[in-house]
Amino acid sequence: MALDQTGKTRDFKVVGTRPNRPDGIDKVTGRARFGADIVAPGMLTGRILRSPHAHARILRIDASKAEALPGVKAVVTRADFGDVPDHVADIMDNCMAGAKALYDGHAVAAVAANSAAVARKALRLIEVEYEVLPSVTDVDAAMRPGASVLHEGRQQETVPGGMSGNVISRVEFGHGDIEAGLKRADRVVTRIYRTAATHQGYIEPHACLATMGPDGQADLWVCTQGHYMVRNTCAAILGMEQGQLRVTASEIGGGFGGKTTVFLEPVALMLSRKAGRPVKMVMSRTEVLRATGPTASTSIDVKIGMRKDGKITAAFAELRYQGGAYPGSPVDMGSMSAFAPYDLENVKTVGWDVVTNRPKAAAYRAPGAPMAAFAVESAIDELAKGFGLDPLEVRLMNGADKGTRASYGPTYPAIGLKATLEAARAHPHWKAPLGENQGRGVACGFWFNFGGDTCVSLNVTPDGTVNVSEGNPDIGGSRASMTMMAAEELGIPYDQVRTIIADTGSLGQNEVTDGSRVTFAVGLATIEAARAAKREMCRRAAMVWGIDEDAVEWEDGAARPAGPNAGKFPPMTLKEIAAIASNSGGPIAGHHEVNAEGAGVSFATHMVDVEVDPDTGATRILRYTVFQDAGKAVHPSYVEGQFQGGAVQGIGWALNEEYIYDKDGILQNPGFLDYRIPVASDLPMIDTVILEIPNPGHPYGVRGVGETSIVPPLAAIANAVSAAAGVRMVQLPMSPPRILAAMQGRGRA
Amino acid sequence: MSRIHVTTTINGDETDFLCDAEDTLLDVLRDRLGLTGTKEGCGTGDCGACSVLVDGRLVCSCLMLGAEAEGREVATIEGMARGDQLHPLQQKFIEMAALQCGICTPGILVAAKSLLERNPDPSEEEVRYWLAGNLCRCTGYDKIIRAVMETAADMRRAS
Numbered sequence: 001m002a003l004d005q006t007g008k009t010r011d012f013k014v015v016g017t018r019p020n021r022p023d024g025i026d027k028v029t030g031r032a033r034f035g036a037d038i039v040a041p042g043m044l045t046g047r048i049l050r051s052p053h054a055h056a057r058i059l060r061i062d063a064s065k066a067e068a069l070p071g072v073k074a075v076v077t078r079a080d081f082g083d084v085p086d087h088v089a090d091i092m093d094n095c096m097a098g099a100k101a102l103y104d105g106h107a108v109a110a111v112a113a114n115s116a117a118v119a120r121k122a123l124r125l126i127e128v129e130y131e132v133l134p135s136v137t138d139v140d141a142a143m144r145p146g147a148s149v150l151h152e153g154r155q156q157e158t159v160p161g162g163m164s165g166n167v168i169s170r171v172e173f174g175h176g177d178i179e180a181g182l183k184r185a186d187r188v189v190t191r192i193y194r195t196a197a198t199h200q201g202y203i204e205p206h207a208c209l210a211t212m213g214p215d216g217q218a219d220l221w222v223c224t225q226g227h228y229m230v231r232n233t234c235a236a237i238l239g240m241e242q243g244q245l246r247v248t249a250s251e252i253g254g255g256f257g258g259k260t261t262v263f264l265e266p267v268a269l270m271l272s273r274k275a276g277r278p279v280k281m282v283m284s285r286t287e288v289l290r291a292t293g294p295t296a297s298t299s300i301d302v303k304i305g306m307r308k309d310g311k312i313t314a315a316f317a318e319l320r321y322q323g324g325a326y327p328g329s330p331v332d333m334g335s336m337s338a339f340a341p342y343d344l345e346n347v348k349t350v351g352w353d354v355v356t357n358r359p360k361a362a363a364y365r366a367p368g369a370p371m372a373a374f375a376v377e378s379a380i381d382e383l384a385k386g387f388g389l390d391p392l393e394v395r396l397m398n399g400a401d402k403g404t405r406a407s408y409g410p411t412y413p414a415i416g417l418k419a420t421l422e423a424a425r426a427h428p429h430w431k432a433p434l435g436e437n438q439g440r441g442v443a444c445g446f447w448f449n450f451g452g453d454t455c456v457s458l459n460v461t462p463d464g465t466v467n468v469s470e471g472n473p474d475i476g477g478s479r480a481s482m483t484m485m486a487a488e489e490l491g492i493p494y495d496q497v498r499t500i501i502a503d504t505g506s507l508g509q510n511e512v513t514d515g516s517r518v519t520f521a522v523g524l525a526t527i528e529a530a531r532a533a534k535r536e537m538c539r540r541a542a543m544v545w546g547i548d549e550d551a552v553e554w555e556d557g558a559a560r561p562a563g564p565n566a567g568k569f570p571p572m573t574l575k576e577i578a579a580i581a582s583n584s585g586g587p588i589a590g591h592h593e594v595n596a597e598g599a600g601v602s603f604a605t606h607m608v609d610v611e612v613d614p615d616t617g618a619t620r621i622l623r624y625t626v627f628q629d630a631g632k633a634v635h636p637s638y639v640e641g642q643f644q645g646g647a648v649q650g651i652g653w654a655l656n657e658e659y660i661y662d663k664d665g666i667l668q669n670p671g672f673l674d675y676r677i678p679v680a681s682d683l684p685m686i687d688t689v690i691l692e693i694p695n696p697g698h699p700y701g702v703r704g705v706g707e708t709s710i711v712p713p714l715a716a717i718a719n720a721v722s723a724a725a726g727v728r729m730v731q732l733p734m735s736p737p738r739i740l741a742a743m744q745g746r747g748r749a
Numbered sequence: 750m751s752r753i754h755v756t757t758t759i760n761g762d763e764t765d766f767l768c769d770a771e772d773t774l775l776d777v778l779r780d781r782l783g784l785t786g787t788k789e790g791c792g793t794g795d796c797g798a799c800s801v802l803v804d805g806r807l808v809c810s811c812l813m814l815g816a817e818a819e820g821r822e823v824a825t826i827e828g829m830a831r832g833d834q835l836h837p838l839q840q841k842f843i844e845m846a847a848l849q850c851g852i853c854t855p856g857i858l859v860a861a862k863s864l865l866e867r868n869p870d871p872s873e874e875e876v877r878y879w880l881a882g883n884l885c886r887c888t889g890y891d892k893i894i895r896a897v898m899e900t901a902a903d904m905r906r907a908s
Contacts, residue, residue, distance in 0.1 A: 024843035027851030028835065030786015030826035034852060037785040117769070201886045203790040203798055204852040253788070253852025254886050285791040476849035476887060637846035641888055645849065648889030672795035672884060680890040681874075681881040 014488040015700055018637045021480040022498060023251070035207030035223030035250045040278035043209070044073055044112040046271050047119040047281070048264070049126050050291060051101030051108050054135035054357040054665025055148060058101060058108060058128060065125040066111055071118035074274035075126070076110045076267060081237065088236045090326040094360050095237070095266050101130065102150055102325035103357050104666045105290025107263075112271040112279045135357040135665035139322035140299050142166040142356045150325060150355045159352075166355050168327040171335050173408045174316075174348030178303075181314025181346030185305025189382050193375035195714070195732040196658035197297040197322075200364050201649070201677045204253020205283040206292060210268035214276065216240060218269060220247045225259040225473055226512025231504045237266040238273070245269075248503040249473040256649070257363030258293050260512045289670040293362020294659055296321040296329045300375040306383040310394040314346040315339050315407075319372060322354045323361040329353045330361065330368025333448070336408035337711070338372035340446035341395070341417050341603060343404040357665045363514060365646060366447045366707035370653065370714050374732065377443035377715030382728060391442050391719070392425045395605075399444075416629025416693035417444065417603035423627045423689050424605045438611045438622065439723030445604045445711025449704040450515025451596030451697075455507040456525035458486060458533050460588040464575030466490065468529070469502040470522050471510030476645075476706070477638035478518045482526045484634055485700065489530035491557035492574055508593055516704025519634055520695070521596035527699045533590030540584045541572045598697020602704060604628035606647060606712035612724040617740030619655055619721055625687040631695040631703030643709045644686040650713025652678045654721075658733050757818040759784070760828025768815040774808075775799045777815035778825060786826040786855045790884065797883030800856035801825050807863045809882075826855035829862065838862055838900045847896035849887030857883045861897045869905055873898060 026032040063075040084092045097106045109126050113119035134148035149165035158170040182188055208222035224230050227247040235242045264281045271279040301318040317338050323329025335351035384394040402414045457469040468486050479499040487494045534554040541559035542549035551566035552559050558571035581588045609623040626643040633639040656676045660668040669675045694701025722728045727742045752767040766781050778784040790798035794809040801810045802824040829836045838861050848854045864879040876897050
């Protein structure tokens with residue numbers, strides 16, 4: 001794919017400014033329509049019956065009493081779906097259990113009724129006979145031979161014989177000779193680190209409204225990060241053609257990866273198909289926590305050797321991730337990203353994908369990477385401090401740069417890791433004094449970033465304003481960014497462009513809003529669509545002027561003769577060309593379809609000060625600074641917002657958040673009271689420093705920024721807490737009792 | 750099932766509705782009156798997305814029954830702007846990028862307005878504690894706190 005290079009300095013007019021977002025008024029007045037905010041004529045309410053057991057064979061489901069209840073219009077169980085294609089079999093089973101319920105909260109049946117009260121009553125009338133089986137929720141326990149096995153016959157050939165059937169697959173990355181490298185080390189740190197499962201914690205529960213007619217055509221309104229994914233997945237599950245299912249994305253109330261798959265949607269469509277009426281389904285918060293897609297819990301061994309000057313001689317990690325009830329934990333990405341910030345001669349990671357009786361993990365912001373970074377960055381910190389070395393200098397000495405062969409294979413082009421470290425070293429935060437019981441931590445983080453299938457249509461209206469249609473739900477201000485890039489490229493004011501998120505019937509395939517891809521990939525397609533429109537407008541001007549179209553160029557929002565030999569004509573503005581569009585060949589538009597490559601990897605360094613209360617073990621975040629490479633910040637306020645939001649989710653993961661299961665595999669804290677995400681009074685301001693090392697794969701140099709910001713905080717906070725508490729913390733969350741126990745155990749280990 | 754007839758004032762307009770005894774005020778606002786600006790994030794009073802004012806007091810509308818609105822004055826996000834004039838908090842939230850996804854924004858605006866009516870010059874700590882019952886997962890609160898503080902300063906200057 002031919003892309004511009006950004007070697008030349010470009011003088012941006014719109015990109016880099018901070019205009020008001022186009023959806024701002026709707027969102028501050030309550031007008032914005034989220035998943036649960038719409039109704040349809042004749043709409044029914046759908047509800048799901050969920051397993052009270054962590055692991056149970058479903059022997060019988062009798063819904064006859066529910067079906068007989070007045071007001072009940074449809075009951076759905078797995079039997080209604082029949083066989084589904086292999087590539088959606090696990091998704092189907094996760095949406096509606098088949099032979100077994102595999103976790104507390106697993107859906108087993110659903111009803112649609114003419115009121116929520118009737119639907120709730122109907123659920124109580126559905127009789128399910130279970131044979132309760134032993135369950136396992138801990139990753140290390142699930143790997144032991146003799147553990148209760150969730151699935152027979154799913155283990156892949158990469159797994160050596162004799163391991164539990166819950167171990168699904170093994171991955172390995174790296175190069176060099178670990179043993180030889182360790183021999184050259186002056187010190188080797190070997191530790192086991194553990195992290196708890198956490199939830200994305202988006203404030204908007206999942207919701208959808210499905211309408212299917214007897215002709216097989218269907219419409220679905222849904223809060224999702226990817227309505228094209230919803231279309232394709234639901235069509236496969238329901239045996240529909242994709243073109244017959246039109247999916248419209250609502251405004252989305254947070255996702256962070258958790259809305260990159262389906263839960264309610266196929267069930268709502270099936271209920272609507274059976275009832276012949278629209279069906280709306282909205283999850284409760286308890287359902288969200290029990291039965292959507294939290295992230296993996298992990299257990300990670302790290303062994304790193306370092307010379308006394310700070311040079312890392314060998315680095316090894318073995319990562320065990322449980323990803324819930326079906327294969328596909330993010331251990332592969334954890335294994336690839338673990339040592340990605342470093343230039344290492346000898347490096348190896350081994351990852352194990354493990355299933356347990358928990359809800360299937362979905363993506364959570366840089367899936368798999370924060371846990372790996374927690375382990376690796378903690379070990380590097382421990383080594384650096386053991387030698388009395390500056391942890392930033394040690395990272396700079398070992399840091400990856402242009403030309404570094406990454407631990408997961410590729411050789412990096414221009415990257416921003418060292419720029420973030422140098423910015424951190426130069427920042428006043430690094431030299432600020434600390435008080436008693438206070439500690440400072442730093443850590444680096446990496447994320448791959450992603451491109452993928454993307455379509456954008458840009459339409460010039462008869463009055464010369466511009467509409468951009470894109471296919472990616474706007475999760476944090478991306479419509480503003482697309483509007484800015486279109487205005488920049490066309491040379492017109494920001495307020496002359498309006499961007500909408502089109503439904504699945506209006507554009508070709510679009511990848512999910514994930515992988516920090518939207519500002520990069522949709523931005524790239526928006527710029528290319530604008531360029532296509534500009535070429536067409538230059539052609540129209542050339543036609544009017546009677547000169548060759550190659551003799552016309554676009555500058556500052558107008559077509560102009562390219563040089564003195566092209567002839568002397570006054571510029572034709574976009575509005576002037578739009579006005580003559582009909583008489584010069586018809587409407588003017590540009591569009592671009594691409595599988596975008598060149599996303600450009602992203603690095604960050606975080607710095608945090610904490611104070612640990614020696615009496616309670618409670619940690620307070622005193623100061624926090626994020627240093628991250630954005631390539632080019634299109635709308636700096638929303639870039640800062642991504643940095644801040646990721647850091648604070650990381651603070652929650654480090655200090656508070658945790659899925660707590662009892663011995664029977666029942667989730668003990670399915671609510672925001674006991675699953676406690678950070679609140680305003682927990683936090684200081686989160687300072688940000690945006691670095692701009694242009695991504696050569698994007699016309700303006702943009703890199704995705706959304707995910708990297710959650711990678712360093714777990715380790716940065718652990719390093720700070722360890723310094724403040726005087727004891728190395730190796731398990732998350734660092735809750736007050738855990739810190740207190742570690743402090744009381746100091747010197748005894 | 751007999752329903753309860755309730756007469757109340759919502760955003761200054763006299764309003765009446767029929768509700769079931771079990772309906773929360775949030776259910777009534779969203780499902781019976783079509784005022785979907787008030788959001789349900791948890792249904793248990795933990796997230797603040799459903800914040801409204803009842804007789805001037807900040808409440809989670811998911812924790813109050815619809816029938817309890819009888820004779821009271823309810824203020825929701827839909828009543829915050831006056832015609833096409835946004836409240837200064839609304840304007841500042843847009844200008845300072847104090848929202849990302851926007852699902853918590855109505856509740857936070859209602860709560861912040863209530864704070865500034867009581868305390869026109871809050872410290873950062875006072876803003877943080879007043880908004881501690883309003884969860885936001887996107888922003889890390891930084892820009893929200895700054896927007897509230899800056900609005901307060903603007904309003905003090907204007908008064």
